[in-house]
Amino acid sequence: MSYLSVDCDKAKRILETLTQTRAYHRCLPGYSVGDPEGMNREIAGVDCDEVYNNIFIGDVCAAKNKSYLRRVGITHVLNAAEGSSFGMVNTYTKYYEGTGIKYMGIRLMDLSVADIASHFYPVADFIEAALNEGGKVLVHCLMGISRSATFVLAFLMIKRGMSACEAMAGVRRRRNVHPNDGFIRSLATLDNKLARKNYLY
Template identity: 45%
Template sequence: MTCKYYVTSRLPWREISQASLQVEHLKTILEAGAIRRHEAYNEVYPGIVISDEATAMSSYVLRSLGITHVLNTAAHDYGLDPAIDQRYSYGAVRTSQSFYNHLSIKYFGIPAVDIVSYNLSRHFNEAAEFIDEALRKGGKILVHCQMGISRSATLVIAFLMIKKQLSVEEAIKTVRMKRFIYPNDGFLRQLCQLDERHRSARRRTRY
């Protein structure tokens, strides 16, 4: 399946409908995954743990898991991103590098919100680089948002696509087999867009 992301209503209705169908296809993969219940945290790929807010703020759990890096995809510093309306601050997790200094954990925060209109794809590459850095150093990274279902899952899926060359379907299946996740439709469309760029690049390389 080739995913396409259409962003203008001036495109033919048939193309817009096709984009919606592709998102629906990804949602069937999400709904058919192995893990049926929502858990506080799960290691979804060797060295990568997706979790909720409570796990990210528990020194005891972080130590027991051997976490060396934390990627907060729901960081509270909205001043860095003027596109975010302050009324969405209820979904933020208020941590920082200083919060983890006593654990010698390296921190990176992305101030994203879980709404379909938010452009999370602007953070795909920097998140993938941070995750990759943790794994290359032999570390273990916790990627979290508030519930560990949408924002954090989307960025881990993007990492698997960017750094491990998985298709969007393969990346979703990899994560979904280990954790209950459900990125919003806007994030799924952005993953489709990323998948299409990768397919196009491979086609250009081939010829």
């Protein structure tokens, strides 16, 4: 069996996990249960969820709302859609000057052909360093569904030893994420590489 067919089988299992895991509506981080803003994201004007301890996935509105970031205690921001063209988020490092927030930007379109895998390890290192400092990380793209979710899933696989399906199920229960098909294939390839590496060692 070729590596390609193995990756395809794994991609199918990841997609099955995604479709079979239900995302539950949760109170917006930074608010208490019962707070109208915390339960209605349209009122709050941001969309964000804590998907793992001190790791948050959010949308462009969460990323640009500095008062909300202070409220949650965000210390690091990873923009998975850095840029000024359609579908991108134009924050950059300068946007967070004076906030104490450490920033990392990745220029990546939400396209199945985009090479997201080349960023997996640098992004995982950025998130891990933030957590080791006792920080809280917001990983965002435009909507907080595909690019940002893929990076968090890759982090959980690389740094926390989860399989792609375990990571997907855990994140999916906390946020309605849906990486595009190309990103799911990239996660499948990463999953198989990590499994082979662990087998060898």
